[in-house]
Amino acid sequence: MKRILAILLENEPGALSRIVGLFSQRAYNIDSLTVGTTDDQTLSRITITTHGDDRVVEQITKQVNKLVDVLKVLDLTEMQHIERELLLVKVYARDEQSRAAVTRVCDVFQGSIIDMGKQSYTLQMVSGKDKIESFLDMLRHETDLIEVVRSGTVGIGRGDKALRS
Amino acid sequence: MNEQYNGSQLVVKALQALDVKYIFGYPGGSVLDLYDALFQQSEIEHILVRHEQAATHMADGFARSTGEVGVVLATSGPGATNCVTGIATAYMDSIPMVVLSGQVPSNLIGDDAFQETDIVGCSRPIVKHSFNCRHAEEIPTVLAKAFFLAKSGRPGPVVVELPKDILNPAQFFDFKMPENIEMRTYNPNVKGHPKQIKKAVSAILGAKKLVVYSGGGIVLSNTSLQLTQLVESLNAPCTNTLMGLGGLSGTHPNFLGMLGMHGTLEANKAMANADVILALGARFDDRVTNNVQKFCPDATIVHVDVDPTSISKTVKAHIPVVGCLATVLEQLQSAIDASKDRIDRSAQEDWWYQITKWREQNCLSFDASGEKIKPQEVIRKVYDITNGEAYVCSDVGQHQMFAAQHYPFKNPRQWINSGGLGTMGFGLPAAMGVKVAFPSSEVICVTGDGSIQMNIQELSTCLQYGLNVKIVSLNNRSLGMVRQWQDMLYGGRHASSYMESLPDFVKLAEAYGHVGIKVDTRDQLDEALERAFSINDRLVFLDICVDESEHVYPMHIKLGSVDEMWLKKGVKA
Numbered sequence: 170m171k172r173i174l175a176i177l178l179e180n181e182p183g184a185l186s187r188i189v190g191l192f193s194q195r196a197y198n199i200d201s202l203t204v205g206t207t208d209d210q211t212l213s214r215i216t217i218t219t220h221g222d223d224r225v226v227e228q229i230t231k232q233v234n235k236l237v238d239v240l241k242v243l244d245l246t247e248m249q250h251i252e253r254e255l256l257l258v259k260v261y262a263r264d265e266q267s268r269a270a271v272t273r274v275c276d277v278f279q280g281s282i283i284d285m286g287k288q289s290y291t292l293q294m295v296s297g298k299d300k301i302e303s304f305l306d307m308l309r310h311e312t313d314l315i316e317v318v319r320s321g322t323v324g325i326g327r328g329d330k331a332l333r334s
Numbered sequence: 335m336n337e338q339y340n341g342s343q344l345v346v347k348a349l350q351a352l353d354v355k356y357i358f359g360y361p362g363g364s365v366l367d368l369y370d371a372l373f374q375q376s377e378i379e380h381i382l383v384r385h386e387q388a389a390t391h392m393a394d395g396f397a398r399s400t401g402e403v404g405v406v407l408a409t410s411g412p413g414a415t416n417c418v419t420g421i422a423t424a425y426m427d428s429i430p431m432v433v434l435s436g437q438v439p440s441n442l443i444g445d446d447a448f449q450e451t452d453i454v455g456c457s458r459p460i461v462k463h464s465f466n467c468r469h470a471e472e473i474p475t476v477l478a479k480a481f482f483l484a485k486s487g488r489p490g491p492v493v494v495e496l497p498k499d500i501l502n503p504a505q506f507f508d509f510k511m512p513e514n515i516e517m518r519t520y521n522p523n524v525k526g527h528p529k530q531i532k533k534a535v536s537a538i539l540g541a542k543k544l545v546v547y548s549g550g551g552i553v554l555s556n557t558s559l560q561l562t563q564l565v566e567s568l569n570a571p572c573t574n575t576l577m578g579l580g581g582l583s584g585t586h587p588n589f590l591g592m593l594g595m596h597g598t599l600e601a602n603k604a605m606a607n608a609d610v611i612l613a614l615g616a617r618f619d620d621r622v623t624n625n626v627q628k629f630c631p632d633a634t635i636v637h638v639d640v641d642p643t644s645i646s647k648t649v650k651a652h653i654p655v656v657g658c659l660a661t662v663l664e665q666l667q668s669a670i671d672a673s674k675d676r677i678d679r680s681a682q683e684d685w686w687y688q689i690t691k692w693r694e695q696n697c698l699s700f701d702a703s704g705e706k707i708k709p710q711e712v713i714r715k716v717y718d719i720t721n722g723e724a725y726v727c728s729d730v731g732q733h734q735m736f737a738a739q740h741y742p743f744k745n746p747r748q749w750i751n752s753g754g755l756g757t758m759g760f761g762l763p764a765a766m767g768v769k770v771a772f773p774s775s776e777v778i779c780v781t782g783d784g785s786i787q788m789n790i791q792e793l794s795t796c797l798q799y800g801l802n803v804k805i806v807s808l809n810n811r812s813l814g815m816v817r818q819w820q821d822m823l824y825g826g827r828h829a830s831s832y833m834e835s836l837p838d839f840v841k842l843a844e845a846y847g848h849v850g851i852k853v854d855t856r857d858q859l860d861e862a863l864e865r866a867f868s869i870n871d872r873l874v875f876l877d878i879c880v881d882e883s884e885h886v887y888p889m890h891i892k893l894g895s896v897d898e899m900w901l902k903k904g905v906k907a
Contacts, residue, residue, distance in 0.1 A: 179519055182466060187458060194459050224646075231643040237463040237483060240519045334518065 201321030362409020390420020395767025426754025487522030550577030551615015584742025729785030759788025
């Protein structure tokens with residue numbers, strides 16, 4: 170079962186590698202990982218997507234919580250939440266026909282064209298995992314993909330509740 | 335103007351403020367400034383080892399016997415990496431330790447400079463926490479935090495990396511030790527949740543076949559007296575893990591002996607047949623549980639631990655209680671005393687009757703009728719001659735299990751061994767650490783011909799500092815436990831378990847300036863022990879030739895339940 174963990178931790182050198190090390194030591198897979206500072210520059214927030222049964226995820230959560238740098242851990246999957254991922258994709262757009270097709274797909278999926286080359290368009294989309302994958306499928310159907318960059322999921326709980334220090 | 339100090343002096347000042355009396359270490363390029371600062375003071379004594387691994391084990395032995403933080407000092411690169419085994423050993427057994435490691439100057443970090451390794455990276459999976467100290471001004475705070483982390487909550491080793499440039503003797507700073515350590519991310523639970531305490535008490539008082547299963551946590555948290563009081567007030571049978579031995583006195587009538595792979599039949603039978611297990615500071619190690627799927631199927635498990643990750647890690651706890659044992663035991667005791675419910679004494683009588691039947695099988699008996707000396711009889715004689723009062727530090731192997739089984743430990747912190755990691759080479763340096771802490775006490779290193787050779791160079795350190803430990807080596811000319819497994823599980827094929835070309839240990843001890851005594855036959859044993867234990871001003875190395883074919887029994891049957899055991903060769907319980 171897929172899980173999204175939001176982790177608030179000290180913005181210290183080595184803090185991220187402790188988290189990553191903990192996953193690899195215990196042979197837990199990380200599907201995606203994003204990290205950045207929060208409004209408080211001394212704190213970073215990590216979103217990790219992983220998978221496992223309840224027992225595995227309970228252990229992961231406890232182990233992460235046990236790390237001295239970690240302030241709070243929240244399993245977003247257990248609550249109403251929003252998840253988003255940023256996609257940047259470069260595709261071939263050599264002729265009028267392919268440019269029109271790519272633009273159409275981009276419009277339908279509410280992506281945007283953010284750069285163009287002589288033979289390519291670079292597109293951006295912010296969405297959930299499923300929509301991003303459908304978008305990529307549709308683009309693949311119309312043209313060839315040159316380069317795909319995905320940020321990995323970031324997540325936040327719905328409503329007024331917040332993960333803060 | 336306030337007096338100012340350079341980085342090295344700040345380290346020393348901070349360690350003094352933290353009441354450090356001993357540092358175990360070895361100098362090298364990146365920490366020479368610090369050594370110079372240590373040289374110029376007299377509050378802290380530095381013990382020069384011969385290998386940094388031994389420094390960590392000495393600090394570990396010191397910490398286990400005193401309950402204080404053990405301190406290690408090593409240089410960068412190879413000095414630091416030599417500490418890794420000792421750090422891992424301390425981590426597995428939750429021992430408070432601070433390892434100060436040198437590092438190349440900040441401007442060279444990451445350049446593969448001479449004697450550079452990323453020790454914080456190398457040790458990350460085996461520390462409670464680590465610090466890269468980057469500025470001299472932060473040294474006192476970092477050290478205060480390191481000590482606080484090492485000894486609070488679930489204790490453990492902490493590494494502090496000190497680059498050479500911040501130890502620079504030519505730059506000066508104010509010294510300010512933080513008064514309180516507060517870390518917003520670190521708040522170990524102290525008090526057990528009242529609802530869980532209530533549930534625990536109701537399970538305990540409702541039990542017909544209760545067993546108290548206490549681990550190393552009892553020793554670490556100094557709650558032996560509270561445990562004894564609880565066990566006595568309930569008249570409960572109690573078993574200690576290998577790490578918990580001495581938690582309840584080995585001679586206490588309610589003590590069932592150690593449980594687990596080489597535990598007693600009565601302890602393991604009681605566990606398997608219990609209806610309620612009260613686990614205190616124990617982590618359900620696989621050397622205890624045997625096959626987890628078959629572990630104590632009918633028992634309600636109450637699990638008290640300061641570390642939430644230990645709870646339900648391998649065995650599902652029905653009633654988890656997270657908190658410090660001292661506080662939780664107080665909560666449990668007062669709730670039990672105040673409860674209207676009383677334990678069912680007649681059911682308990684039946685339970686004790688059953689346990690007595692298991693005890694009568696005398697599972698630790700051995701046959702000493704042959705010519706060769708049995709390792710068990712040596713341990714029993716050592717027990718007698720020391721009145722059970724000695725600190726016993728063991729290495730790892732058959733001798734460790736014989737010592738755990740046949741030397742009933744009266745007190746916590748009296749039995750020092752590498753339980754979690756099973757580190758051969760631990761015994762001698764650990765015993766030295768204990769001797770540093772308690773110079774007038776009898777400190778014994780129980781070892782074997784395999785283990786002792788892993789840190790035998792420390793005989794030199796023993797001479798330098800007059801660490802007159804007694805080395806009792808049960809010499810079976812083989813790696814006994816490996817050989818036992820090969821006998822039982824590998825068709826008797828002794829692949830690389832035979833120690834060819836053993837040194838003459840008596841001459842070796844003498845070469846290092848100590849007393850060596852060899853015992854070949856049983857008729858020499860008593861006299862040799864008498865002589866060895868009458869010598870107090872020298873280290874004595876007793877090289878005792880024991881029966882190499884002897885196995886440690888009882889022993890779990892592989893992948894069986896906790897009470898499926900071999901009692902003797904080919905005899906199942």
